[in-house]
Amino acid sequence: MSEAIAFAAWWLRHFEWFVLAYFLVLNSTYLVMTLLAAVDFGRYLRRQPFAGHADVFANPLTPGVSVIVPAYNEEVGIIDAVRAMLSLHFPLFELVIVDDGSTDETFALLHGELDLVEVPRRATGDIVLLSEVKTVHVPRRGEPVVVVRKTNAQSRADALNAGINFAQHHLICMVDADSLLDPEALLRVVKPFVDDPTRVVATGGVVRPANGCRVEQGEIVEVGMPKGWLARIQVVEYLRSFLLGRTGWSSVQSLLIISGAFGMFRRDLVLELGGLEPHCLGEDAELVARVHRHLRDQGRKDYRIVFVSEPVCWTEVPSTRQVLARQRRRWSRGLAEVLWKHRVMMFNPRYGRIGLVVLPYYLFFELLGPIVEVLGVLTVFGLLSIWAAGQLLGQDAWLINTDFAVLFALVALGYGFLLSLAALTVEEFSFHRMSSWRDLVISFGASVLENVGYRQLHAWWRLKGLWWWLTQGDAAWGAMPRVGFAAPTPKPVAVAIGPPVPVAPLLAEVGVSAPVRNVPGPDRSIGATGTMEPNAEG
């Protein structure tokens, strides 16, 4: 018995060296990304005095943007979101809202707010959808909005594809219905397309937690820390991993993930690719992977996918453990689906840095890494148990190597805390969105908790996501209860919807009888010229 325990202790000690090496490499990668991001921010901020955003706004050749917003049961915040998006500072854009079979008052609220009228509009895109488009509506007053109603296919990607089919501008921007964009967000994510139109094919914007921020009229007016520690930890996590991590990858032309909450693509390219993958939970990352693959297969190496760090999309992050766990399981499963689908790119020099560095990184550290982390935690407990047993039984050979334990704590926890603090430092020297000292102190505390407790729990959730994918469980998004952004305001009154709002009187003015209901047209794709068309065509 004691021999077996001694053997187990020997094996566990050696395994811990492997876990130590894993944490060392992983945290060092984060550190490299943080340093690259810091350099990139420095360059970016020094260039702001002559960035020329006003010129982008005034330029008659700035491409138009179709902002695609999939909405499923978003009655809590849809009107605020629409009002905010219609106030975005950009010369030419439209809002394409896809009501994805909502069972609540989402459409009724839109109908009342925008005074919608049904139109027999055909889709100009040819992406195949899982479910049918029922009707298309536009506001009577002339706001640049199109509301597409479709039956729910349990796929956010399918809703986005429907929106892309009805979009009319050269660029599409996919935004979540519960997100708030900074007023100049579109200007800033469009700028890379204006500055480098032949090479830039996609841009992504940073996403920050809106929990705890003060919102007025659909705009974040004051950044604050949320009340709950779970959300506070996510603020630090988003800073480190989304802002710094993605900026770092983008600076070496190796960006794999553009957040589904805020990403912009060339519409002709997305149509060429057949739209987003409707059966994939990680449809945003899958699209970017497919862009890389498609362009590389065509022999193009000079394309660029840019992460723009300044414009911010604010979104509500989960504030309860159950919802957060569900979200992270879903992300992990989505990542597994993407890596599996594009496994041919893995270690393949044909795909450059994406194939040789980025995908292997995501495989070993983001997807399989939780296995190591969870086993590492179990190993620690195992060794502690063996040590305790050894104390009771007087077995000196089962002593813990305290030097190693200290080293392990330094690499796994201390190094992690250093990275979180580095993220706060870079944020303070660059965008400094946290104005109060209190919020700064809270962030320090959240940085500690992120590495002690939260990280281990996160690894467990990601492991469950991986298991979920391996066992091919049912892929569904699940519900995230929304609380909305603004202070409580009177709930907009939903307009009772009867038969479609009469278009006949409109057409009667010009002598046309009752309209034909919108039916899917023949599959057509727009002839792409490959150039940026003027935003006011002849």
Next chain:
Amino acid sequence: MLQLTTLALAGVLVIMGCAISARRLWRASSTRVEERRQGRLRPLVMACISVDEPDLRPLERVLPADVPTLEALIWHLLTKVRGAVRMALVEWLIECGAVERARARTHSRDPVRRAIAAERLGDAGVLETSADTTRLLDDRYADVRIVAARALGKLGNGAAVPDLLATLESPRPVPAGIVSMALVHLGPVAVDGLAHSLGSRSAVVRGVCADLLGLHGALQAAKWLSLLVEHDPDPDVRARSAVALGRIGFPQSAEVLRRACAALPSNPIAVRCASLRALGRVGGGPAVAALQVAIDDVDDDIGQAAAEGLAAIGAPGVRVLTMVGLAEGVGRERAQDWLIRVSLENDSRQRRAARRPRPRVVAP
């Protein structure tokens, strides 16, 4: 070794914490100082320029420590004012040597300084500085080239057109969107240079020139654009020339556009679509007839473009849309869709007009 590592880590953490705190304190302090300076200088500057004849002589009494802030304030104001006020500010900048310093900084080793210098020279609009800015069109750094192109546009020197167009195909290029914006900023002085460059060997240059001539409404270039629509070897240039003709709205170009939208093998879909939309802007009987034929095209893009063109023409186009909307052809839905758009647009226009306050008529 372990103790050393622990100490090093603890040290780094403490340093970072101190750095964050120090940065925050420094920012708060410098913001306060700057706000105080701005609070002193801004009213002074505003008082100097808010008169019929701006006079900046009082600014000579500003303290030397405040001069950099004053200069930055005036550079900033330069982009927001026009006329006599702007001229007064530019003269002040010239007299205090700020423009010369900006010219000197175009030779700086730091690309950010070069770019800021180019931006300022463009804002100042002093024609004598064109050469300094033009030189930066060939800078190693793309940021600097982009700013230089923008600055040349603001300088308003028509002679810069060939230099700007040359950057489109240069080994150190400037993006077409930036060049186009600069050419828009140049205004009518650019038209001759653009028309001349329609004969360039580069399809990119011809395309940009077509776009810009359309935006400038250059009637004198309509003849050349018509030739490009029919004969240019590049379909993209043909399409953009058609768009330009639509913007110019030259009625005599209807025949060329009509030929370009015909269903012939020599007319790619993009050219046909652009020509149909342009016909909608040009108008006239032949335009309506051509659009009426195209709205029933089996290709959805062609049909939509024709419907859009008919909607743009006005009453004759609406009559055709109505006819097609009642008939059983392929174009029925397209016509109905655009009729609704026209109707909604009219409705919206009437509502806006109704909301406008009516002028009071005062009895004599």
